Amino acid sequence: MADHNNQQKRIHPLADVEAPRSPSPTHPLFPRNTSKSDNPNDDHHRSPSQPIPRRTFPVSHSKPPKRKRSCLCRLLCWTFSLLLILIIAVGITVGVIYLIFRPKMPKFSVDQLQVVQFNLSGSNSLSATFDARITATNPNKRIGIYYEGGSNIEAWYEETNLARGSFPKFYQGHRNTTALTVIMTGQTEDASGLFNRLQQQQQETGNIPLNLKVKQPVRVKLGKLKLFKVKFRVRCRLVVDSLTAQNGIRIQNSSCKFRGIRL
Incomplete structure (x- = not known):
C-alpha cells in the first residue's frame, strides 16, 4: 500500500501533446521607426490605406572649418x-624734427631786371635776353640747403614764354x-602780334606785368644728415615800366611765393 502511494506521488502531469501550439512572435509588436500611441484604439480606427506615421529626426550638419578664416x-x-604703428612712429619723428629744427621756407626776391636784348627781326622772330638779380635767403638756424643742378627759371608774359635760364649750384648755410x-x-x-601788344600796353598803362617761374631741386641738411632731393616751385610776379633794351628798367612791384614741393 505504501509503494502504491509513492508511485502516485511520482506521477507528474504532462502537457497535452495534441493541443494546438501558439505561434512564437517573430515580428515586433510595433512597427519599426514608429511611436506607440497613447490611445490603444488608434490601430482599430486607422484605415488600411492610411500610411503609418513615422518619426522624423532632425539632421545635424557639420559646421565648416574656421581655421582659414581665423x-x-x-x-x-x-x-x-x-x-x-608705422604711421604713429613717422608722426612722432616728424614732430620731434619740427620741434628741434623749426624748419622755415627759404625766401626769394627779384631785386633788379635788365633787358639786354628785346627786338623783333624781319622774320617776325622776337629775341629776348634778361639779366636778373635774385636774392635767396635761408632763415633757418639749424638747416642748410644744397641747391642742386637741373633748375629752371622762366620769364612769361601772359601765356608766352619769353626766356629761360637756370640757377647755379651752391650751398647755402x-x-x-x-x-x-x-x-x-x-x-x-611769329611774335609780331605779341610785340605790338607789349608796346600798346606800355603806352596805355605805363607798366608791363611779367611772371618768373622757378623750379629748383634742393637737398636739405639737418645737422650732419643730408636728406633726399626735393624740388620746390616759386613764382615771382613783377611789374616793370618797360621792356626796352639798353634802357634802365624800374621794377614797380615784386612778390615771390612758394607754389609747392615735389619729391
Missing part, C-alpha cells in the same frame, strides 16, 4: 597694427643770404 583675420589684424645773377634767353616765332 588665419586671414589674424593676418589682417597684424597688418593693420603694423601700419598704424644757416641764416645766410646769397645774391644770384641769372641770365635768361629765348626766341619766340
Whole structure:
C-alpha cells in the first residue's frame, strides 16, 4: 500500500501533446521607426490605406572649418597694427624734427631786371635776353640747403614764354643770404602780334606785368644728415615800366611765393 502511494506521488502531469501550439512572435509588436500611441484604439480606427506615421529626426550638419578664416583675420589684424604703428612712429619723428629744427621756407626776391636784348627781326622772330638779380635767403638756424643742378627759371608774359635760364649750384648755410645773377634767353616765332601788344600796353598803362617761374631741386641738411632731393616751385610776379633794351628798367612791384614741393 505504501509503494502504491509513492508511485502516485511520482506521477507528474504532462502537457497535452495534441493541443494546438501558439505561434512564437517573430515580428515586433510595433512597427519599426514608429511611436506607440497613447490611445490603444488608434490601430482599430486607422484605415488600411492610411500610411503609418513615422518619426522624423532632425539632421545635424557639420559646421565648416574656421581655421582659414581665423588665419586671414589674424593676418589682417597684424597688418593693420603694423601700419598704424608705422604711421604713429613717422608722426612722432616728424614732430620731434619740427620741434628741434623749426624748419622755415627759404625766401626769394627779384631785386633788379635788365633787358639786354628785346627786338623783333624781319622774320617776325622776337629775341629776348634778361639779366636778373635774385636774392635767396635761408632763415633757418639749424638747416642748410644744397641747391642742386637741373633748375629752371622762366620769364612769361601772359601765356608766352619769353626766356629761360637756370640757377647755379651752391650751398647755402644757416641764416645766410646769397645774391644770384641769372641770365635768361629765348626766341619766340611769329611774335609780331605779341610785340605790338607789349608796346600798346606800355603806352596805355605805363607798366608791363611779367611772371618768373622757378623750379629748383634742393637737398636739405639737418645737422650732419643730408636728406633726399626735393624740388620746390616759386613764382615771382613783377611789374616793370618797360621792356626796352639798353634802357634802365624800374621794377614797380615784386612778390615771390612758394607754389609747392615735389619729391
